[in-house]
Amino acid sequence: MRVSWTSVAGGSLVLALGVAGLVRGAMPQSTGASAPTVSAAGPIAVTNAYIVAPVPPTEIAAAYFTVYNTTAVPDKLVSVVSGAGALSVLHVETSNGNMVMAEDGLTIPAHGSLVLRVGQDHVMIEKLYGQVKPGQTVDLDLQFQNAGSIDVVAPVIKVGTTPPTGSATSAPPSGQSSSSATPVPSGAHS
Amino acid sequence: VIRRRTAVLAGLLLAVLVLAGCTSSKSGGDPQPSQLVGQTASGKYQGFGLDPAQPRPTFTLTDDNGKQFDFGTVTAGHPTLLYFGYTNCPDACPETMADVQIALGKIPAAVAKKTYVVFVTTDVKRDTAARLREWLGQFAAGTKATWVGLRGTQAQIDAAEAAARVFLATDSGQQHSTQMLLFAPDNYAPVSYEVGTTEQQELAHDLPVVAKES
Numbered sequence: 587m588r589v590s591w592t593s594v595a596g597g598s599l600v601l602a603l604g605v606a607g608l609v610r611g612a613m614p615q616s617t618g619a620s621a622p623t624v625s626a627a628g629p630i631a632v633t634n635a636y637i638v639a640p641v642p643p644t645e646i647a648a649a650y651f652t653v654y655n656t657t658a659v660p661d662k663l664v665s666v667v668s669g670a671g672a673l674s675v676l677h678v679e680t681s682n683g684n685m686v687m688a689e690d691g692l693t694i695p696a697h698g699s700l701v702l703r704v705g706q707d708h709v710m711i712e713k714l715y716g717q718v719k720p721g722q723t724v725d726l727d728l729q730f731q732n733a734g735s736i737d738v739v740a741p742v743i744k745v746g747t748t749p750p751t752g753s754a755t756s757a758p759p760s761g762q763s764s765s766s767a768t769p770v771p772s773g774a775h776s
Numbered sequence: 777v778i779r780r781r782t783a784v785l786a787g788l789l790l791a792v793l794v795l796a797g798c799t800s801s802k803s804g805g806d807p808q809p810s811q812l813v814g815q816t817a818s819g820k821y822q823g824f825g826l827d828p829a830q831p832r833p834t835f836t837l838t839d840d841n842g843k844q845f846d847f848g849t850v851t852a853g854h855p856t857l858l859y860f861g862y863t864n865c866p867d868a869c870p871e872t873m874a875d876v877q878i879a880l881g882k883i884p885a886a887v888a889k890k891t892y893v894v895f896v897t898t899d900v901k902r903d904t905a906a907r908l909r910e911w912l913g914q915f916a917a918g919t920k921a922t923w924v925g926l927r928g929t930q931a932q933i934d935a936a937e938a939a940a941r942v943f944l945a946t947d948s949g950q951q952h953s954t955q956m957l958l959f960a961p962d963n964y965a966p967v968s969y970e971v972g973t974t975e976q977q978e979l980a981h982d983l984p985v986v987a988k989e990s
Binding site for chain 2: 638640641642643644645646647648677703704705708710711744745746747
């Protein structure tokens with residue numbers, strides 16, 4: 587993340603997300619299953635979603651996922667709303683290596699994919715409602731221009747550990763189990 | 777990932793990124809930077825080779841205990857990882873430090889013991905000594921290496937970055953180089969690293985090799 591989370595950026599974020607996004611950011615998060623979900627019901631499939639738990643005193647979490655567009659027309663990931671924090675913003679690496687906010691969204695080519703990964707494109711979740719810890723899960727609501735809203739459940743992993751794979755029946759990330767999943771702080775903690 | 781220091785390295789990385797983009801959408805395969813490095817450097821290392829090797833820089837900053845730390849003198853003769861970043865970084869910085877932490881656990885203890893890991897904060901205003909200590913301590917935990925968090929005035933940080941030949945951080949330090957340099961006991965850095973899925977194994981492979989360069 588190289589774009590400032592100052593009030594200046596914050597203003598842009600509000601624009602990027604829209605007021606509705608901020609309100610919806612207060613959605614409660616699921617508890618229980620920590621396995622990644624695969625949302626493949628529609629023309630857009632989202633896999634390998636996960637959140638890297640911030641290392642205190644870091645106050646920002648990063649989310650990653652892969653989007654497949656199975657349709658013959660491009661779609662666009664317009665915004666993300668997270669249950670973990672009030673602000674979620676897409677950050678992309680430009681061709682010259684700068685990390686910038688993707689204010690116009692991220693295009694998924696027809697029959698193509700969009701891969702968010704460490705050190706490159708990612709979603710920054712800020713203004714966290716509470717601590718985000720490994721073993722928890724976070725709801726992500728991805729808004730697509732054509733496909734509309736797609737919800738995924740992203741397990742929270744420890745930094746440096748191998749991200750979960752998105753196969754439909756994948757086990758929880760190593761070192762974690764469903765039973766160890768703890769309730770994620772809700773908006774009430776904000 | 778941020779702007780890279782040299783056009784050559786940028787091109788090399790771009791090639792890796794393109795490769796990654798192609799393979800991951802099909803098979804989830806990871807890029808293999810070492811293969812590219814093998815074409816441009818000695819091939820001894822799995823990280824991104826630096827040709828020519830960079831001399832160990834000289835700069836003095838303040839460590840997270842408030843003491844002056846003369847990087848060039850104190851780390852001389854030691855395998856030394858040098859990274860510039862900031863503690864509120866959610867992406868590249870913690871992943872890089874975690875990769876170092878994990879790699880240190882995979883190498884011979886004798887090599888880990890000799891190794892310095894130096895993190896220089898680019899966020900001059902926010903990163904107090906206490907913040908640095910809390911953040912870095914979690915990565916240092918369980919390793920045998922010596923971890924040092926350094927801070928300074930903006931001018932001092934700029935000078936340190938220039939000495940290390942990484943580009944100067946901007947935007948309150950949040951726009952920063954993500955290149956991690958590895959200096960050998962001979963006081964040159966023959967190799968560097970960028971965060972990614974192969975970084976842990978690259979470091980685990982390269983640290984013992986670099987430790988013999990004296």
